[in-house]
Amino acid sequence: MLAVVALPMLPLAVALLVFVFPELRRWAAVAGTAGIAAALAAAGGEVATEGARRYAIGGWPAPPGIALLADPLSVLLLGLTTVVSGAATFYALGYWAGHRDPDGRPDPRERAFWPLWWMLWAGLNALFLAGDAFNAYVALEVLSLAAVALVAVAGDAGALRAALRYLLVSLAGSLAYLAGVALLYAEHGLLDLASLAEAVEPGPEAVGALAVITAGLLMKTALFPLHFWLPGAHSRAPGPVSAVLSGLVVKAGFFLLLRYWFWVYGGWEVATGTALIGSLGAVAVLWGSVQALAALRLKLLVAYSTVAQLGYLFLAFALISEPGVAGNLGQEGALYLALSHGLAKGGAFLMAGTCLWAAGNDRLEGIGDTLRQLPVSTAAFALAGISLIGLPPTGGFVGKWLLLRAMAESEAWVWLAVIAAGTFLATGYIFRVLVPVFQAGTEPPPLERTPPRIMEVSALLLAVAAVGMGFLAPVFEPLMLGLQGPSP
Structure with a gap:
């Protein structure tokens, strides 16, 4: 002890x-x-x-x-x-x-x-x-x-x-x-x-x-x-x-x-309450994603992405209360998304902080010029981003896949449509940052200062861990049914 x-x-x-x-x-x-x-x-x-x-x-x-x-x-x-x-x-x-x-x-x-x-x-x-x-x-x-x-x-x-x-x-x-x-x-x-x-x-x-x-x-x-x-x-x-x-x-x-x-x-019997919380989560997924698409600064984009990603956790509330297989899958999906989101969002914010630290600003206008000079940070954001989107083989994909299976078991087709829309919008705001890196342009202005390697590596390690969660699903699965507590 x-x-x-x-x-x-x-x-x-x-x-x-x-x-x-x-x-x-x-x-x-x-x-x-x-x-x-x-x-x-x-x-x-x-x-x-x-x-x-x-x-x-x-x-x-x-x-x-x-x-x-x-x-x-x-x-x-x-x-x-x-x-x-x-x-x-x-x-x-x-x-x-x-x-x-x-x-x-x-x-x-x-x-x-x-x-x-x-x-x-x-x-x-x-x-x-x-x-x-x-x-x-x-x-x-x-x-x-x-x-x-x-x-x-x-x-x-x-x-x-x-x-x-x-x-x-x-x-x-x-x-x-x-x-x-x-x-x-x-x-x-x-x-x-x-x-x-x-x-x-x-x-x-x-x-x-x-x-x-x-x-x-x-x-x-x-x-x-x-x-x-x-x-x-x-x-x-x-x-x-x-x-x-x-x-x-x-x-x-x-x-x-x-x-x-x-x-x-x-x-x-908590179905009514969890349905209400799930509905708020669904709105959060859509509202946060739209605001992230409209953001003018990188850190603000990542912050609104947090609003959206938190929505998935509460969307799962409506599934956890379902009996049998659907409830178990909803529980596993919520916990897997919580873990993978923590890793991916930690990596994304560390990367955004590095851009602000190095360039003196984090405006999305001209973000490509900054990121072309920070290849490790760019890789970190790309890996974190594909987990936030929910692409395989990342932890975000495993979490969303478990939620989708729970929705299919309970025939909750409206929630399924919300996940599809949220995934589409997340792709939009992640690629809004990455696409300018690959667009031809003039010689970028030099960075105000070069970030220490430990800053970029820390972000990259968290992003890699978010991707690695997808490969470790069999290891984590026995731990996922952890909501039931011990006897007093």
Whole structure:
């Protein structure tokens, strides 16, 4: 169990270390990432051999039940967090190295960045291990406040406005979530999610609690029409922050929604609610894709693509609630898309950050001139893009194929049409970036600065991993049925 406890505590310790000793940031990046990866490997091995693992915190067993929980679902998302955050951490070392003044002194913003960065990682790990509603709330707050501050680290007026909007929406979402938890606690005197799964019974109090919890988490996940804060925050944040916000942070609300809808309330008839959420997901796929096609900046295009890609995860909600084969396929498809999207979108945002870093702007007008001088970044965006489109043999293809099979099983032909339209639109906005690279033109103006190799390689590794997910489907399949939690 020490490995499970170490996953949130280690990045928290590194955050304190780099706050007190900022000159150790490089050593901390290497040692912290390696330590978290080792702890995850140990925790994953325990889950694989012994099943779900619980750790009661502070001597509070159920009731009320304050505990960490490691099960297949949490291990999958912790693995995604480790890969994306690790790549973005090394990317950030190169990113901030380029912001030094002529005398070699670091940018003052870097000193604020690293403690917040590790706090964000600690919040993600704590949330994916939360076995109770209280820990989930605390982790949500740590995660949200660190994310907002990291958006503001960029320092320009646009970033500060985006951070303020993000903060207000995040606080509203947290209050709604906390109100729902309070309703459940007042009714049952429980916080442990496994115990609540046995205690919650149909009734107005339970329905009201689920409604406000869902509303709060949808704000944090930015599902249409609550997505209005996401494009600004994700496009204005520093490059490594954008990658983690899009690839990981928005998954936090999705993770908790899975826990509540299909575990705590799993024995209920939820088809009406999941159909509504699925409908919002369908609109998000189309709306986000259209906005990405109309975007004038690369990072804004990738941000609106996140709105669209999140729509697929919630479109799957309408399929997971189906009985039998369709529900299992919907569940596997949703989780596979969540993993492959995190990798692909992390790679795409790192690549977009490299373009902005090197050229001084990320306007799509003239993007071909920039990308012709950054062949590794261009390859990274191309590989990430084909996964986002859903072309074989990528992880995005496997996820969409599972959803299509679930739709065929349940004869949900309208959802199938949405996936087809979303795929067509995604092809449009991905090729909108790539086609200018191959168009003949005059000699491109030189880049303002040449990015460190670690920045381009980090983006490429995440993009390759998104493609590799397609080949690893047989390995991941036994872990995909991870929504059912352990007994209390």
